[in-house]
Amino acid sequence: MVIRNIRVIDPADKTDCIKDVFIKDGRIADPLDPAADNDPDIIDGTGLIAGPGLVDVHVHFRDPGQTHKEDIHTGALSSVAGGFTSVVMMANTDPVIDDPSIVKDVLRRASEEPLHIYTCASVTKGLGGKELCDHKALLEAGAAGFTDDGKPIVDADVLRRAFSGIAKLNVPVSLHEEDPAYISENGVNSGSAAESLGLKGSDRMAEITMVRRDIEIAKETGVILNIQHISCAESVEAVRCAKREYPSIHAEATPHHFTLTDNAVSEFGTLAKMNPPLRKSEDREAIWEGLADGTIDLIATDHAPHSADEKSREFEKAPSGITGLETSFLLAYSTLYKRDIVDLNRLFELMSLNPAKLYGLNAGTLRIGAPADIMIFSPDESTVYETSRSRSSNTPFLGRTFEGKIRYTIAAGRIVYSS
Ligand SMILES: [Zn+2]
Secondary structure: OEEEEEEEEEOOOOEEEEEEEEEEOOEEEOOOOOOOOOOOOEEEOOOOEEEEOEEEEEEOOOOOOOOOOOOHHHHHHHHHHOOEEEEEEOOOOOOOOOOHHHHHHHHHHHOOOOOEEEEOEOOEHHHOOOOEOOHHHHHHOOOOOEEOOOOOOOOHHHHHHHHHHHHOOOOEEEEOOOOHHHEOOOOOEOOHHHHHOOOOOEOOHHHHHHHHHHHHHHHHHOOEEEEOOOOOHHHHHHHHHHHHHOOOEEEEEOHHHHHOOOOHHHHHHHHHOOOOOOOOHHHHHHHHHHHHHOOOOEEOOOEOOOOHHHHOOOHHHOOOOOOOOOOHHHHHHHHHHOOOOOOHHHHHHHHHHHHHHHOOOOOOOOOOOOEOOEEEEEEEEEEEOOOOOOOOOOOOOOOOEEEEEEEEEEEOOEEEEEO
């Protein structure tokens, strides 16, 4: 296959130039290779942008256990529609991914999908926050990293022992940072947003105190720590300071936290309920700064499907989380790139190269020899987000018109999505 005359963004080389991209045997090929195809399929890339296929290291495919919300197959369909060619699933399934046999089962089923699907295993047995899993055995079974995402690890001694062990395995621990001691009701920011619903909500101290504690334990143990879905200005600042002396601290921002503020609950109700909650506009601006200056390393969706039934319950009883794979790049493009917060190289660094590096995935570049995982974007068209490929459609962005359009997703040299 050849993609002709396309603007290629490669964050690994910081390149931004118009050229032809050659694909052979599932890899980016050298145009001078005499073995290159004589009669290739051609995509005309005029006016389009090609970047490395997107990588999302924080998705919930609800499989096994809650496949009425999503399963690995529908999660895969949603991923490629959003330009993603690699994703890392979280471990809070039912049963929890805390045993090598479950890791092997989900990876075997994931291998039938046309993109690269990895999984985390949990830090503690059953996400109970008490008993540590056998991390070495889980890693040998194929886990890409460890997380109790969905549940904070409250007991500092448990966390410290987990970090000490995982530090030797050289894979990241990704943490959901919300101390329940500061939370009256989940999913809405304390202050005016919670009050408008007659609730006390989730205080920002829930995140700030845990982020600070866990940075200290990470520094002490030498573990690679990834702070998930960062939401408060103070947490961003804590990560910024920590990185100066300890570069193995990383942070993710979600598209909803860099796009919306806590006002959204009055407009969207439970569709704006997530953990940690949407915060103030000052927090959103701190996230923009962190994304621009390198404090926040990556964008991850926290794609969290829930059924319409569950989300139609009253606020307190509805589950937290929104879907995000299909709108992640479109939101990043409009919120971050169009506002000049990041350039296109940084955007693909945040959405492809850096998440791949964190989890040690072979992705994130379009260099010759790299896997031919490519997303092709049309900046001059628009997208009306009318139907979700996910089994669920719990997102405040359904019905919205976005600038730009994802035209092709290519994984391992095959077109797996086009529009
Ligand atoms: Zn999550």
